Amino acid sequence: MMRILGFAMAGLLLTGAGSAWAAGELEAQGREVFAHWCEPCHGDGPTFPGTTALRAKYEGKIEPVLSKRGDLTPDFIKINVRKGVSVMPFFRKTEISDQDLEALAAYLTRQ
């Protein structure tokens, strides 16, 4: 499905409107990656261990829900995903490909 969309988009990318659309597309892909690989720990609610940990880490000074944060940078996300932190392990490329990671970073740093 992603592959077919990518193919159809190739022509559009030549125009400015196309690239804005492509950015939206990347974010949408990133949202999917997030929902599958991150949300079970970083979701919005009392039972998510990532969110609980970040709430304790920042003592409420920074939004604990990753997908609602405004201060993340692509590099910070990529380092955490490929190096892991505390009980959160790193992710292999058969799980989250480099392209998925670009999309994830785009989604988490969207304006």
Added chain:
Amino acid sequence: MKLPPGVSQQDFAAAVKDFRDVVGAEWVFDSEEDVNLYRDAYTPFWQEEEELVASAAVAPDTVEQVQEIVRIANRRRLPIYPISTGRNLGYGGSAPTLSGSVVLDLKRMNRVLEVDERNASILVEPGVSYFEAYKHLQAAGSKLWLDVPDPGWGSLIGNAMDRGGGYTMPMYRNHFEAHCGMEVVLANGETMRTGMGAMPGCKSWQQYKTGFGPSVDGLFSQSNFGICTKMGFWLMPQPEAYLSATVSVPKYNDLIPLIDTLNFLENSAITNGMPFLGAPLTNPGLMPGDEVRRPPAAELMELLATPGGPSDAQLEKLARDKGMGMWACRLQYYGPPEVIRAQWAYSRKKFEAIPGATFSEPELLEMPLTPEQIAKVHKVVFGVPNLDIFFIGARSETVPQPSDGHIWFSPIIPRTGEEVLRAQRVINQAAVELGLPGVPFPAVGTYWIRSFMFLYGFPIIKDVATNKKNRESFRKLITIAAENGWGEYRTAPAYQGDIMATYSFNNHALLRFHETLKDAVDPNGIISPGRYGIWPKHLREGRRKP
């Protein structure tokens, strides 16, 4: 980069090139950065020479590619280490048991091949995670439940191959026993199907487990005799309802009749969900792992700190003062409302034989649950995959210093109250002597019917000295447990040899049998050398633990 023993740089390079031809360059990982992603994130050897690390990884997409890879590995005598989803955290992660092995990463093979709604089964490839299988069933409108372990990102096959467990009915929550039919790529590159799958055109592969003649499936679990490429599993039809209720008993020694009664009820299938058993003083809701989420009450801490430890009577009194049982068991039931209410009523009658037993009001939920309900319940009990369990060790208000993972010491112990209390005393004393946190109350794993698991967690932190000390302590616990007849059900590669050595009846006859098989089915010793202490001939020297 570490190469496996006896493999030359040329042979390694030639094999990697051949792997590229088979799966495409994109799916062979040999840069340091990529290979590092196959490290065990919860390794007890972090930053030590002994850490088990891969030399490369290869990720096929089809059974034919797996066969080709095996043939190449055989030609070059190159060890490969198959993983399904590689999320075996606490038991080795995605790292091999022999450094320098090439990890055979089957995550890309993630197709659900068949769901049989009428006979309640599923046939999957290795890369299918519980999350993915669940999504698939939901999208198909299936009325079948998965049985899931705590972490939903593992796979039906990977978890079963390590003999993991889940949370619904006994016949489903033992994940290896819930399987029905396997396809295996053998070390010579051939595919083999077990059970009814050995008969061409047979339609009951997922319906009758043992087929004809010797049943060999068990040989492939916790071993290194083949690579599983397909596996069928029996699924549980969604029940009409679920009921949960708790029985509490007042006296310390009431644990004995409590467990005897539970055994009768479980072995008779009168209670058919997983029982949670414990001391409400440390875990009021009897939720597995909750001890670490809430610090114990101040009075209990005080009591536990008394020199020589509290007496049984003191503990009983504290529990009574707090309006709790000394012990409690939360029972769970699946089925039609009228049936499970009756099953609970009967269970209650049986427990009433214990003087002073008290009972909670039963809580009944009708299925299917709404998303709002799912968000509030203990999800695994309803077959809903999730990652909530990672609160263990993670930072929280009560745990300001998070760990970097954990490893469990989890021997199987007999299912009697006497033995649970004895294990608690022995392991507590050993822990205290080793300078580890004590275990004032037993943490009893109730995954399996017929036996218990005694759970003792070791945190992993990225500190060499601490990890070294913990490894020594872990090994000491293995020995002490074995002296008492308590043997581990599963363990991380760091300890697999040590534990295999404790299953030593008649001069290690069982291990020697495994080795005979290994030599016969994998003469070059290319599949997962060392897994569960089984080494191929050329690497066996000096490896066997006395």
